[in-house]
Amino acid sequence: MLVLGTSAALLALGSGGVLLRRNPVAMLMSVELMLNAGNLLFVLAARVRGVVDGQAAALIVLVVAAAEAVVGLGLALALFRDRSRVDVDDPAEVRG
Amino acid sequence: MSELFLPLAVGCAVALVSGLAVVLARRPVHSVVGLLVHSLAIASLFLLLAADLVAIGQVLIYSGAIVVLFLFVIALLPAGGAEGPIGSGRALSAVLAAGALLAALAAGLSASLPAATGRSVGGVEAIGRSLFGPLVVPFELTAPLLLVAIVGAVAIWRRQEQAP
Numbered sequence: 497m498l499v500l501g502t503s504a505a506l507l508a509l510g511s512g513g514v515l516l517r518r519n520p521v522a523m524l525m526s527v528e529l530m531l532n533a534g535n536l537l538f539v540l541a542a543r544v545r546g547v548v549d550g551q552a553a554a555l556i557v558l559v560v561a562a563a564e565a566v567v568g569l570g571l572a573l574a575l576f577r578d579r580s581r582v583d584v585d586d587p588a589e590v591r592g
Numbered sequence: 593m594s595e596l597f598l599p600l601a602v603g604c605a606v607a608l609v610s611g612l613a614v615v616l617a618r619r620p621v622h623s624v625v626g627l628l629v630h631s632l633a634i635a636s637l638f639l640l641l642a643a644d645l646v647a648i649g650q651v652l653i654y655s656g657a658i659v660v661l662f663l664f665v666i667a668l669l670p671a672g673g674a675e676g677p678i679g680s681g682r683a684l685s686a687v688l689a690a691g692a693l694l695a696a697l698a699a700g701l702s703a704s705l706p707a708a709t710g711r712s713v714g715g716v717e718a719i720g721r722s723l724f725g726p727l728v729v730p731f732e733l734t735a736p737l738l739l740v741a742i743v744g745a746v747a748i749w750r751r752q753e754q755a756p
Contacts, residue, residue: 498597499637502604504697506611512690513615516683519675521620521666525627528658529611532634535646543641548715552722552731554638554646558653559734563741565658569665570745582669 499540506533518583520572524565531561599640607633620666620675628659645716 506529513526535554542550576582610633613626631654638647723731 498600498604499641500701501698502608502637504694504701505608507697508690508694509608509611509615511693512686515689516615516678516686517675518678518682519620521662521669522614522623522675525614525623525662528627528654529614529630532607532630532654535650536634536637539638539641539643539646542643548718549722549726551643551646552719552727554643555649555719555723556727556730556734558646558649559738562653562658563737565661566741566745567748569661570748573665573668574748574751576669578670580670582675 499536503533503536503540506530506536518585520576520582520584521569523584524568524572527568528561528565531557531564596640600637603633603637603640606630607637620669621663624659624662624666627662628655631655631659645719 510526510528510530510533513529514523517523517526535557538550538554538557540550542548542554575587579586607630610626610630614623614630617623617626631650635647635650635655638644638650
């Protein structure tokens, strides 16, 4: 029950952080918070239900989080390397 | 379960407070330190929930690789990655969205509280059987995912090198 509430609160906190921050690195860190919340729920379910599949799924989520961090940080670095300010609202080269 | 309650409560409190620090810290370096404390707290929660292998993976991948990667990128960003002031409209929308998500999760989760069986499972062998049994497709798909991530990161970087 306690861990369930923590997981839900962390997910909400991460989503708030993604909307709040203007720094791409801080936004990626908030996404990591949300992934951690999901992982915590997987492991909790594995413990509560007595099935090991949740732990295996948590390991896969860890790998996906690593891949996401690599691509996201590469993009942030390529976008903001030669700018004076780090702000996700600034770049306007790509128009839809 | 009762003797586990106090460590679980401490771990949850540390994870929540450090998560709050990640979101609210003004300097990105402080956010990264918060993320480090947060990932270690989550790993301790995994240990308390009898998920040894996931806890080891959490420490190795999160605390080891991802946090260091964040630190390197912050060191390379201009002005240490410091960001401008945050408008009140943005803050209000973030708080509203987070509150709405929390309310929806609380409503959904409290309606379907699971009943504990109390049977502890785990061990590398059981996780391996699960990874190569029912979860073999997503497990094998992580290999091309990592390859594509590596090649993609290098490709983004190379195009940037040639452009100017």
